[in-house]
Amino acid sequence: MEIVLFGLLAVLLIFMFFNTRKRQRQMKAEQEEKATKTVPGAKVLLQGGLYGTIVAYDPADLDTPALVEIAPGTVIEVHSQAILRVVEPKDDITEVDADLDVDAHDRVIEEVAPETPLETPEETRARLDRDSDSK
Numbered sequence: 001m002e003i004v005l006f007g008l009l010a011v012l013l014i015f016m017f018f019n020t021r022k023r024q025r026q027m028k029a030e031q032e033e034k035a036t037k038t039v040p041g042a043k044v045l046l047q048g049g050l051y052g053t054i055v056a057y058d059p060a061d062l063d064t065p066a067l068v069e070i071a072p073g074t075v076i077e078v079h080s081q082a083i084l085r086v087v088e089p090k091d092d093i094t095e096v097d098a099d100l101d102v103d104a105h106d107r108v109i110e111e112v113a114p115e116t117p118l119e120t121p122e123e124t125r126a127r128l129d130r131d132s133d134s135k
Helices: 002-037 091-097 102-112 121-134
Strands: 041-045 050-054 065-069 074-078 083-086
Touching: 050 102
Parallel strands: none
Antiparallel strands: 041 050, 041 083, 050 065, 065 074
16 A cells, blocks of 8 residues: 555656646746747736836846836836736737727717716705705
């Protein structure tokens, strides 16, 4: 019985060893791919959810901060590991925009939100006071 348990333990350890090595190779390949795609002008997604454009990045020295432009004229320094992934441009967006029927979109908005006169703050306070007095 003990021999079976030791055999099972050995099989599990071997499985864990090969699985860990496979994952390490996969992660290294992903890092190398990210390093080759991370060039000035590439759009990237940062760990915090911000999108930006690479201004400067040194793949050889990962301790040097990368410069990312998050808005026109706004450049921030981030750690190179804060770059989650390079964002690939999508070609199908223009096809979707071309298919939109603007008139149908405007009709839906008009049906959902018909034009109603807006209240002034004083009118809103008076209405709320009337509603609270009636209760």
